[in-house]
Amino acid sequence: MSSYILPLAMAAIVVYGIWRKVDVFAALTAGALKGLAVCRGIFPTVLVMLTLMAMLRASGAIDGLSRLLSPVLTPLGIPPDCLPLALLRPFSGSGALSLGSDVMKTAGPDSLSGRMAAVMLGASETSVYTLAVYGGYLGLKDTRYALLAALISDATAFIAAGIAVRLLL
Numbered sequence: 001m002s003s004y005i006l007p008l009a010m011a012a013i014v015v016y017g018i019w020r021k022v023d024v025f026a027a028l029t030a031g032a033l034k035g036l037a038v039c040r041g042i043f044p045t046v047l048v049m050l051t052l053m054a055m056l057r058a059s060g061a062i063d064g065l066s067r068l069l070s071p072v073l074t075p076l077g078i079p080p081d082c083l084p085l086a087l088l089r090p091f092s093g094s095g096a097l098s099l100g101s102d103v104m105k106t107a108g109p110d111s112l113s114g115r116m117a118a119v120m121l122g123a124s125e126t127s128v129y130t131l132a133v134y135g136g137y138l139g140l141k142d143t144r145y146a147l148l149a150a151l152i153s154d155a156t157a158f159i160a161a162g163i164a165v166r167l168l169l
Contacts, residue, residue: 038137045136049129053092062087077162079113081106085120086158090128090151096121112169119161124154 017024056062066083073083081103089096100117107113127150135143 041137042133045133049091049132053088053095057088057095076159077116077166078158079116081113082116082120085117086154089120089124089158090126090154092129093126096126112165115169116161116165119165120158123161124157125150127151127154 014024017027062084065087066080069087070080070083073086074080078086085096085099085103088099100121103117104114109115109118128147131143131146131150135146
């Protein structure tokens with residue numbers, strides 16, 4: 001049944017458009033043109049963010065910052081092997097997913113670190129990335145309060161993940 005949902009939805013949209021006497025093809029091409037304009041607007045920001053994340057990971061800066069913060073975050077319930085994930089998640093979803101996969105391969109999915117990585121990935125968002133992309137597209141100049149709120153919410157999510165996994169383990 002699930003393999004029929006998308007084709008049926010598309011057919012329903014076309015039938016509805018014809019019933020409402022809308023030029024469906026013209027509406028589709030106009031929507032595609034608007035989508036390309038959005039892509040053109042956010043592409044430079046996405047390219048810079050992805051390049052920065054790749055440079056930080058390759059340089060070892062994420063690992064160095066993890067070692068520096070380890071004495072502070074370990075008492076809060078965040079294992080040292082999950083610290084790079086917590087640092088990278090606000091900036092890069094795919095990078096954080098890669099780090100989470102590495103944690104699960106190394107420590108195992110049923111380990112404290114594996115469960116912590118899974119909860120961290122599910123409880124947090126790529127908030128800095130989202131703010132940079134959409135703020136850049138909209139031309140927002142002053143995002144300092146939104147950035148502060150995003151970083152506080154991510155830190156809260158990571159600490160809550162540490163508490164929740166330790167309570168439920």
